[in-house]
Amino acid sequence: MDYTFHWYPAFKLLPKMLIGSITTIEIAFLSILFGIIIAAVLALAKNSSNKIYSSIASTWIEVSRNTPALYQIYMAYFGLGAFGIYVGSFGALLIGITFNNAGYLAETFRGGLRAIPNTQMKTARSLGMNFFQSFMYIIFPQLLRIVFHSVTNQTVWAILMTSLGVIVGMNTDLMGVTNELNSLSFRTFEYFSLAAILYYLITKLFLGSAHLLSLKLFRY
Amino acid sequence: MNFVSEFSVNDFLYMLKGLGNSIILTLWAVFFGTILGVIFGFIRSATGTLLNFIMGSILDIFRSVPLLIQLILINAFSSILKLGYSPFQISCIVLAVYASAFVSETVRSGILSVPLPFRRSARSLGLSYFQTLRKIVFPLALRVSFPTWVGVTLGVFKDTSLVLWIGIIELLKSSQIIITRTQEPLLILTFAGILYFIVSFCFTRVANQVEKKWEKYEL
Numbered sequence: 001m002d003y004t005f006h007w008y009p010a011f012k013l014l015p016k017m018l019i020g021s022i023t024t025i026e027i028a029f030l031s032i033l034f035g036i037i038i039a040a041v042l043a044l045a046k047n048s049s050n051k052i053y054s055s056i057a058s059t060w061i062e063v064s065r066n067t068p069a070l071y072q073i074y075m076a077y078f079g080l081g082a083f084g085i086y087v088g089s090f091g092a093l094l095i096g097i098t099f100n101n102a103g104y105l106a107e108t109f110r111g112g113l114r115a116i117p118n119t120q121m122k123t124a125r126s127l128g129m130n131f132f133q134s135f136m137y138i139i140f141p142q143l144l145r146i147v148f149h150s151v152t153n154q155t156v157w158a159i160l161m162t163s164l165g166v167i168v169g170m171n172t173d174l175m176g177v178t179n180e181l182n183s184l185s186f187r188t189f190e191y192f193s194l195a196a197i198l199y200y201l202i203t204k205l206f207l208g209s210a211h212l213l214s215l216k217l218f219r220y
Numbered sequence: 221m222n223f224v225s226e227f228s229v230n231d232f233l234y235m236l237k238g239l240g241n242s243i244i245l246t247l248w249a250v251f252f253g254t255i256l257g258v259i260f261g262f263i264r265s266a267t268g269t270l271l272n273f274i275m276g277s278i279l280d281i282f283r284s285v286p287l288l289i290q291l292i293l294i295n296a297f298s299s300i301l302k303l304g305y306s307p308f309q310i311s312c313i314v315l316a317v318y319a320s321a322f323v324s325e326t327v328r329s330g331i332l333s334v335p336l337p338f339r340r341s342a343r344s345l346g347l348s349y350f351q352t353l354r355k356i357v358f359p360l361a362l363r364v365s366f367p368t369w370v371g372v373t374l375g376v377f378k379d380t381s382l383v384l385w386i387g388i389i390e391l392l393k394s395s396q397i398i399i400t401r402t403q404e405p406l407l408i409l410t411f412a413g414i415l416y417f418i419v420s421f422c423f424t425r426v427a428n429q430v431e432k433k434w435e436k437y438e439l
Contacts, residue, residue: 003300066420067413068378071392075413078405156284163286167385175288188296196285196293203284 010190013181020177021198027173028159031094035101035158036151042106043113057106064103069161072096077168090172093165097158104154105147112146113139145218152210156203163199174198227407231398235408238394239415245308245390246377249315253376254369256316257323264324265331275324282321288382290314295386311383315376322372330365331357363434370427374420391415 046057064072073096080087080095087095116139124134163175170176178195182188260279264272282290291314298305305313334357342352384393395412399405 062421063413063417066374066424067416068381068392070381071409071413071416074392074396075409078399079409082404082406160284160286163288164382166288175286188292189300192289192292192296196289199286199289200281200284 005190006187007190009185010187010194013191014194016181017174017177017195017198020172020174021202023172024159024162024174024199025202027090027094027097027162027165028155031097031101031162032151032155032158034094034098035105035154038098038102039105039109042102043109046106046110047113060099061103061106064100065107069096069100070164070167072099073164073168089165089168089170092168093162093170093173096164097161100161101154101158104157105151108147108150108154109143112143115146116142148210148214148217152207155206155210159203159206160199174202227398227402227404231402231408234398235391235394235412235415238389238391239419241388242377242380242390243419245311245315245380245383245388246373248312249319249376249380250373252312252316253319253372254323256320258327260320260324261327262331265328279321279324282318287314287318287379288385290318291382291386307383307386307388310386311380311388315379315383318379319372319376322375323369326365326368326372327361330361333364334360366427366431366434370424374423377420377423378416 042057042060045053046061048054073092076087076095076099077089077092080092120138120142121134124138125131129137162173165173166175166179171180174195178191182191185191260275264275291311294314295307295310298310338356338360339352342356343349347355380390381392383390384396389397391412395408399408402408
């Protein structure tokens with residue numbers, strides 16, 4: 001092996017990569033936030049008796065689950081241009097991952113909603129709460145407990161999926177920053193090992209804090 | 221002079237070739253990934269806590285680091301050692317190990333889902349350890365693990381789109397190449413999406429049929 005590892009320059013660039021990690025976390029957080037909101041709407045739409053709503057929701061869910069995440073990002077990056085909408089790589093990445101998250105989470109939410117007996121809603125309504133009150137105070141807390149684990153898993157996926165942005169030219173997230181630094185020096189192995197460790201730490205930190213949160217949320 | 225040419229039959233064939241590459245890559249990766257995964261999963265279910273913990277945390281690394289970085293790292297590593305693997309072989313290795321991390325988890329939970337009394341009664345009926353595994357544990361575990369395995373396979377199929385980064389022309393890359401020529405991203409990407417959709421959808425259908433066929437042997 002006549003290759004000498006140069007770890008020092010890689011470590012010197014660690015601060016830049018850490019700034020990139022913040023962007024990565026930002027994108028993952030935003031995509032999961034929008035994803036949860038859209039997924040809730042999709043889950044309700046798919047369960048509704050209105051044919052149009054439910055078919056739109058099924059199409060979204062099926063497409064997002066049966067095509068690669070990278071394809072969805074490509075669609076946002078290249079495909080939206082046909083409608084005259086030009087999103088940058090940040091926008092494309094965010095739209096792609098949000099689309100993906102929404103589809104997967106909608107199925108999770110539907111499963112969760114099915115696990116909650118219909119009588120809960122009926123009882124709440126008969127006690128005088130309106131639909132949104134009974135959803136917020138009765139159904140949602142129970143749903144949260146059921147879907148919490150799946151949502152944390154999906155967030156980990158979202159964190160890992162942000163790395164795909166580099167393929168459509170993203171250069172501010174952890175993967176993009178690493179790739180750009182790599183193109184200056186071609187110390188590929190060193191730089192990407194460091195990025196891999198950072199990704200690992202981000203996911204583990206997130207899972208750890210989610211675990212702590214679940215201990216606090218589900219005390220009873 | 222017109223520099224932008226239309227989408228032609230040749231482009232269609234080119235995209236199908238890309239799809240073929242994706243599918244072949246998936247088959248190899250899932251094949252080796254399943255073998256590795258079953259071995260790892262079996263070891264993890266059969267051994268004590270320490271080895272289980274160590275193997276679990278090593279396999280967990282592959283699930284906590286983006287696949288794209290794994291591909292880049294192994295690609296760079298193979299150049300460093302001058303192993304001379306082709307990009308296709310590298311993607312096969314990476315995807316197989318990646319799949320095995322998921323498969324081992326489902327195999328482990330499948331084996332652990334077989335109630336211990338079943339194994340004990342099989343042993344007391346005179347079956348040897350390996351006979352018990354082959355005739356009692358594995359068939360029962362298979363029914364539990366199969367749906368998750370299908371999910372893993374579909375996941376690997378979708379993740380083959382990432383190998384374009386190390387220079388393999390699969391479906392998405394072939395669409396991208398055609399887009400740069402015809403400048404009709406929406407049409408071609410929709411088309412690629414339909415191809416992805418058809419393959420995933422058919423595979424899910426077949427898997428559901430298999431599951432239904434096994435249902436009558438359910439406990």
